[in-house]
Amino acid sequence: MNKIMWTRSAAITAIAMLTAPTALANGYRERHVQVEVAKSTMRVTPVRDWNSLSIRPGKKAETWTLDGEQLNDVTFYAGIAPGEPLIRESSKKHTPLPKFTSETLLVEIPELLEGTYRTEKGIGAFSVTGSNPDHFLGHDGIRFTYDYVDRDNLPRKGEARAAVIKGQLYMATFDAPRLHYFDATLDDFRILTDSAVL
């Protein structure tokens, strides 16, 4: 019951923290320059300038953005091996994340992402809205869409492409508020991921 007041304090504190200087070196991803992503052999060649965030959601993941990750978030996952989660687990023991396995079928990749988001964010409203066969990194893959209400109470939409290559999962996701930002950057995401090679 006292949650509300605490939550408010938390928000205030968070804002106070934001104004404190932190040495973050976000990267610059210049157009027409091929670059490796997520510390892997996956490479993309952007046709417009992007930023890569220095804070990465996991060892094998990397986030790019145009206006900040709350407004447009492209995350690459590269070489996720069987038994591994998509992102860093905040507590391996107490809140384990779903794992990619050698039995995971392409059609089940949306469920893996859904479970990861729900578990990590503790949210209830999430639904996969479509999934279709796709080519990604020159392999047969899947392209799927979803929507959810994130912890900041802002409804978001997402599109993702994935392929399983030599038993490892490669995926790129795009998340943005459903108001304006999703539609505004969807084509950029598609063009960017079309350029991906291994």
Added chain:
Amino acid sequence: MKFLGRAVVTCLFAACVIAPAAGQERTATKGGFNLASQSGKTILLFRPTVRVGVQSTGGMFEPNADWTDQARKNIDDALAKRQQTLGNKVVAAPVSYGEQAQLVEEYSALFAAVSQSVIQYQFFVGNRLSTKKRDNKADVFEWSLGSGVAALPGAKDADYALFIWNKDAYGSTGRKLLQVAAAFGGVGVTAGEHKGYAGLVDLKTGELLWLNADGAMGGDVREIDGAEKRVGQLLEEFPGSVQPKLASAQP
């Protein structure tokens, strides 16, 4: 919830003795945008978020309803008065219900997310995104809520939307004493907290035309003069406004 309680108390307390560092930009206007005085434009004002209270010795916010009411009225009045210098008509957004109200809420949440992004990735120079850095050399400030804002209640009869968010916590006597004592120990303690941000959005295109965000504002919103000064600061560098030197303005 259990772990949240612990973490929050600890960092609430930590935050109260760490003075937030200054040194970041506070305002920006979209390149080329100018709102000429007396240009007959209508600005739709969404209900400002106003919270006023006391900062306890330990740094907690103590809401004070009388002050909040007083401040809300003062700010509304000051805005009305300000209209003349803005030279354009400011009207309150109509009260809405159901899906319309939910749309307003969603856009408010989006505005908050955009504002935070601007503060985090543009105003905060040390953390500025590379693309924004480059853009900024060309003096470009490009952020948007999207053309869907045209569906907001009241939008069809207006040109721009004005969002205002304001929070004041006045240092309690105990907090001020603590501040003095702490100074002897070389610890920086802030007394009071006065934050606000205001943004102008084009109701046709959704573009953010101007944003002003400040973590340390002046003007006592509990007083009529003070509220006028605050509104003056919130609307500082408001595009195209005649900048009057308010009688009550103090350094």
Added chain:
Amino acid sequence: MRKGVAGLVATTVAVLSSAAYAASNIAPLPPPYIGAYQPVGVDEIGAWREADEDERMLVNSPIVIRDEALNAYVRQVLCNTVGNDRCKAARIYIMRVPVFNASMSPNGTMRVNSGLLLRMRNEAELATILGHEFGHFERRHTLMKWKATRSATDLLSWAQVFAALGNSYQSHTNFNDLELSVYGRIYRFGRDQEREADALGLGYLNASALRPQAASAVWQNLMNEQEASASAKGVKKPNFTKIAFFASHPPEGERAAAMMTLADPAGENRENGAARYAAALAPLLPSFLDDQIKLNDFGASDYILSALAINGWTARLLLARGDLYRARGNPRDLVQAAEFYGKAVEVDATMPEAQRGLGLSLIKTGRRTEGQAALQRYLELKPNAADAAMIKMLAPAAGGQ
């Protein structure tokens, strides 16, 4: 701990100036309702205004469940529990949050999570929670807790400054000790409030038409669920009698026992309202179940499913169990998942999701032909499924058909 509850009951009895309850621990009837309460004092009026602002946003929140029938039902349960007069002071918002929690703000805003509704077995259990939250509200606990926290953080700020002034190792150690003891006091204060609200909640329940003994089951079930969760994760099972330093609530073990003593034995034979509860939840149960299953808490989810299946496994529950096992995905889980889906299909052959789950788990366990047949049935039942094209690749239509 028991002393705390007893002392509290004694206080309430004194207020009632009735000797009837003095001999036992049974929670007394709530005191007469004093009518619509209005806040007094700067702190309280301020807290209400804050809550009002929060409620303005809450009304339009995208995660509020606006299903009219469910909202009407939960409201009716609250009114039946605390009485129509008190009930008028509350506005209920059902939130789509898959976590066991409910809360009530100083201005009468009550939030009830979908995760809580999923875990209640009957109307009496729901009434326990609603009564407890209303108890916090009636006793104005938020304000008291907030004031206690303010005093404590005030004290700590001074102490920290003095520590800095002294700036020796000893002064910092002293400060750390003080910090722990002050926080310990805040949390203890919170736990005592929880005990008081528990007693008030039972007071309402004793006076209602529902069986008050159900209250104890809420905490008993929660303990069982946490044990199941810990055991599936392979972590140490929680200690339900020990009070963790930072615990905001009393240990569940204590609460379950206290609830039993607070419940009026005369109410033992009253009804639980299990059937009414199940009927009210039914339309939203599939979505609540889904939200829980996908949280990747295998032990807790399996426990909740088994509890819901107390009167038999329905096709929907079997489907959820299949999903749960398929998501964990160990080879043995996949075999079991196929079995659960298979049973779901036996109970209801027209449920497309069960055919899909059956098909996928059969394929994953090497029974491709049977799996493809199930996927074909999925596509027949749901030709416009969002993933139809993906499924068709796994189960290409046989040429001869």
